[in-house]
Amino acid sequence: MAEPKSAIKPRVICCVGDIHGYITKLQNLWSNLEKTIGPSDFETAHIIFLGDYCDRGPDTKKVIDFLISLPSRYPNQSHVFLCGNHDLAFAAFLGLLPTPSDGSDFSETWKEYEMNEKREGWYKGEGYENMHLQGRRWAGRMTGFNHAKNTEYKGSIYDAGPTFESYGVPHGSADLVKAVSEDHKKFLADLVWVHEEDNVCIDTKEGLENCKLIAVHAGLEKGKGVEEQLSYLKAKDTRIPKVEALSGRKNVWNIPEELTKTPTIVISGHHGKVHIEEYRLIIDLGGGLVNNPVAAVVLPSKKLVLDTDQLPK
Numbered sequence: 001m002a003e004p005k006s007a008i009k010p011r012v013i014c015c016v017g018d019i020h021g022y023i024t025k026l027q028n029l030w031s032n033l034e035k036t037i038g039p040s041d042f043e044t045a046h047i048i049f050l051g052d053y054c055d056r057g058p059d060t061k062k063v064i065d066f067l068i069s070l071p072s073r074y075p076n077q078s079h080v081f082l083c084g085n086h087d088l089a090f091a092a093f094l095g096l097l098p099t100p101s102d103g104s105d106f107s108e109t110w111k112e113y114e115m116n117e118k119r120e121g122w123y124k125g126e127g128y129e130n131m132h133l134q135g136r137r138w139a140g141r142m143t144g145f146n147h148a149k150n151t152e153y154k155g156s157i158y159d160a161g162p163t164f165e166s167y168g169v170p171h172g173s174a175d176l177v178k179a180v181s182e183d184h185k186k187f188l189a190d191l192v193w194v195h196e197e198d199n200v201c202i203d204t205k206e207g208l209e210n211c212k213l214i215a216v217h218a219g220l221e222k223g224k225g226v227e228e229q230l231s232y233l234k235a236k237d238t239r240i241p242k243v244e245a246l247s248g249r250k251n252v253w254n255i256p257e258e259l260t261k262t263p264t265i266v267i268s269g270h271h272g273k274v275h276i277e278e279y280r281l282i283i284d285l286g287g288g289l290v291n292n293p294v295a296a297v298v299l300p301s302k303k304l305v306l307d308t309d310q311l312p313k
Helices: 023-037 039-043 060-073 085-093 106-120 133-138 161-166 182-190 226-234 257-261
Strands: 013-016 046-049 078-081 195-204 207-215 264-268 274-276 280-283 295-299 303-306
Touching (some): 060 078, 060 161, 060 182, 085 182, 106 133, 195 295
Parallel strands (some): 013 046, 207 264, 264 280
Antiparallel strands (some): 013 295, 274 280
């Protein structure tokens, strides 16, 4: 087992779960992280946001404003902003995704799922002709009851209505492209699909362990080679109509077996629950639901912090 150098204090890393447009929850969580970690360590912490900043909650615009402000407000922190499946779809609608590397049109991404177009009410307004599948689904029209979430759909299958409204336009309006500011577009365009780093310490049963960390919104698929997955995620391969590492469920829950040979932490949000094993961390207590908290985990301790924690000032 690789031991970290005892003379060097382990870096404090905070991994923040899905925010889904709830600015007050984000502000409360941020305050609680500072209280939990302590002001000096918080000032220099490494913060990894696990994606899904938009949809469901009412304040997507304010959430992105908050995130954009962090590097100037906390210049000694470092920040990583992962792309979630909701953020990818938002970016797709705005035309911010990189073009497919093979020169194909985004309309090629529709073909595999065309049987769902009517049921999911795909967007067919201005600019749809060459829009990535997920942009069309995001701005589409979906009504009725979402049994998985136990709520009514908010505009589309992605519950994107509140995001449109936070920018002052009705759901499904092409005017959103003009309403979203350039700094917000840059933020969405720059989101990374995966983040890797070495020398991350975590507490284990045997003590402090030095690991590799892979952060990805949903997880890595168990049936595909890890290097193949990391390659297309780093390249933001938009030929793929549905990126399983950003939107999968059971197929991305566990750590791929080849990563179990050396200590590797895989951390994600997305799943609407918190699951903390030795090396697999899933941090999404909120799931975008109004009455659920937004969560973060602090490494190396693996301490869970919630926006609802009542901490002393």
